[in-house]
Amino acid sequence: MPLYEFSHCPRCGGLLELKRPPTEHRERQICRDCSFIFYQGLKVAAGTLPVRDGRLVLIRRGVEPGIGLWSFPCGYIEKDETLEAGAVRETLEETHLEVRLTALLGAYSYPPALSDSRVAVLAYLAEVVGGELSPGDDATDANYFSYEEIPWKEIAFRSTLDAIRDWRAHPATPPSGPRPA
Ligand SMILES: [Zn+2]
Structure with a gap:
């Protein structure tokens, strides 16, 4: 572009x-x-990494860019809403989950040579407080993943990869490995 x-x-x-x-x-x-x-300028998008019992929600995208690949629920912020409200709204629309934001995980942007979507992505860590997980809006699938289950070869965007790694490294994320059921 x-x-x-x-x-x-x-x-x-x-x-x-x-x-x-x-x-x-x-x-x-x-x-x-x-x-x-x-x-x-860059367009602004915000979304969440919703977590329940140490597992992360990803959605499979039903539209371009990244159709068929996995990302965290995220979308463009409207002119009349805040980043936080937009992140919660996008999450509800794409996963049917109600979330509470717990931390700003990261802000991601890349030079034009590395990404042709000129967007700044804000990713919030969130806990799931309600709803039942199912794909909504532009998503064709939605699931919980432990870090070991992340579909690394089918990740939609560089910002998705970077945010998942930042989730893994975040102090609120429990150590990796098998957990009691
Ligand atoms: Zn003019």
Whole structure:
């Protein structure tokens, strides 16, 4: 995906051109007609790593990107909600689980060469407080995994891998190994 993927002004429909505003240090897309400066930062997504009895919930994605692969429940934050509310909402929509956030696990972003989705991902550690696990919305499957059961070869995104490793290393995560039933 090119860095600048739009050709027309979202405000008036005029043509965008690449110019450096006088007070800035890099070029921006600026409208020829109305001078609108089209700032395009990373999109923000948030989600949770829901945990019950030491096992982590992952969902199998039913849509691109990463269709058929596993990730934690996560999605774009709406303009009128907080990161925390969005993470809880996405989790409910994709897993039918009610969760309580317990910690900010990590914030993940990557250079364009390593990821073509220009997104900043916030991942919260969460405990499951209600609901019954089943896939919802864009998910085709949902399951609990111990660290040993993680489907490493079928993980959707680099941020998923990094967040699972950070979950494993988090002080709240009990040591690996068999546990009493
Ligand atoms: Zn314009």
